[in-house]
Amino acid sequence: MPEALPTTPDGILLVLAVMVPFAGLLVAFAFGGRNAQRIALLTIVATAGVAAAITMVALRGDATLVYLLGGWAPPLGIALRADPLALVMIPAIALVIVGIALYACADFGTPAGPRESRASLVFWVLLLAIWGALNLVFLSGDLFTLYVALELLTFGAVPFVALDGRPETLRAALRYALYALLGSVFYLLGTVLLYGAYGTLDIAQLRELVRPQPVVLVAAALMTVGLLAKTALFPLHLWLPPAHAGAPPAASAVLSGLVIKGSWFLVVRLWFDVLPGVVTLPSAQLLAAFGAAAILVGNVVALRQERLKLLVAYSTVAQIGYLFLMFPLAFDATAGALVPGAALAGGMLQAISHAMAKAAMFMAAGLLYKSLGHDRIGEMGGIGRALPLTVLTFALAGLALMGLPPGGAFAAKKLLLDAAGASGQWWWALVLDVGGLLTASYVVLVLGHALTRAPAPIQPRAKVSRLAEFSALALALCSLALGLVALGPAPFDALPNPLVAKEFGSALVTLLGGAVLALLLGLRLPPLPGGGALAEGLRRATVTVGAGFVRADGVLRQWPVATLALILAALAFGVAFAPRG
């Protein structure tokens, strides 16, 4: 069995990244009341400091930080490792959490007057839990510790769904809990099988040991599918739309921007670090095919929503699909293995920029809801004048999600398109472009409604906090400015330069195409201007198609169908993992 790396000098930082949030959680919970928020904010500052320190050490050139817990080397001990993948995620997640925490000070603040509320205590305590669990997911080098981290993440996320305690959110939370638990037992079963075969759960050691034997194929299929259920990759997304749309905005931002990235990150870990030699091209294609279906169905169903928060939730269903497109593009046919390269960099960049943009979008949607007292897209006229900053935030987050320059998603899309071109897999390039168009269409649709003139000026039902508006705007700007790191020093200069005239031309095309799609597929629009019989016929046809997608989504989100889909997906992956020839 290969020797494990020893603890590195700054390895203790990794322990702090996990310990500090959980310690803060316990203290905040013990003191409760108005102290909870203060302790949580202090802990957030401390953890962000640890994340910054880890990033500084990494930028200084130490490739991998390692800490062996208790000095015990794997397979008996457990190692924490900060490899480049973790080093990308930790600062990005820290930034998003800080943004969300500032935003949440308005909704879950604990001012001097009223008594403590259950929702704000739970929010602050669980925000720390989710952060600690995410850091453990990124840093742990042991598959069983990752299982525990994943469960901690779910335990933190489920109550977030039901923070306001309405019956429909409780139902959404229970559905999420049960489906996520089913996913995690699949993952656990796979872990147990791997231990039975090799006697270790350490990622670095397993990587050297695994061979494409039947037991490994079964374990890999079970673990992958279990993680996909927790990530809500289409068609295993039954729990996501009601859960993410029903939660309070700050909680939705955490769920949509961060929590799903935990289980997604584990799929990346599993495929690139544990099973790079076991993964076959058909299995990678299958994973990306689920992603492509997610992009298509998620986007079209998003376009057919009447409520803004549901639209944003379905947009998440679609964006999860993007995160899985990198797998076949990272497959090296000559080596017969997954290799980290431009495609993986693109996928990671996509995840980060989505985390920021989607958090900003949910935060903006929450502010619109608060001000209007509803979130019906068709009745948003005039809000652009009442809340210009928030509508701008929504627009900027939308531009970032579409993959327009200079956003992080733009650079990600470029990297993936290049990888698709280099490996001759043009169909994934097509999916990326169509996905961008569809994303543009619902952003244009919402902005079109928000910017129309209202018959009478809007009377805001509640004042929104400036701090909340600015923190949402800051996250949207971060996502949109992420592509500019390409102008920085090496290694960032390998990223595509977003400030090229040609890119702005294609951005314009995306926006115009999106506007046309919005006119064709959107709900409750006036008849097409100057539309002849042909245009009307076209619109009727596309509306029928859109309604078909909505109905299909409804069928797939029924419990028996979704659980059967889980089993079938596991079987399909088992077959796809089988070596050829």
Added chain:
Amino acid sequence: MIDIATLFGLCASVLVGIGVYAMITSPQPLRKIVAFNVIGNGIFVLFGAIAYRGAGAGWGGDPVPQALLITGLVVSFCATALAVSLLLRQHQVAGTASVASEPATSEATPDA
């Protein structure tokens, strides 16, 4: 003659199979929670069998799975407690409890 590790492995498979079946077919959330526990116990039995076999390390009896198993039990106990408390709360608030899909709504009851 079938050896004891294989026998326990088969029992584990049966438990997992029963649990997955109930998870898919039974509409009541409480039964789904029980089904989750049946699957979990199946996995723990399998882990016990692997420990008895000595795992890949080739020892005669492996203590590591027992440590992991106890952690797994704690985690699954917490998961069950969380799910049951959500179920109870839902029953308290709505009078019924289910996880059936309904047209998802994002609109709060108007607060005015």
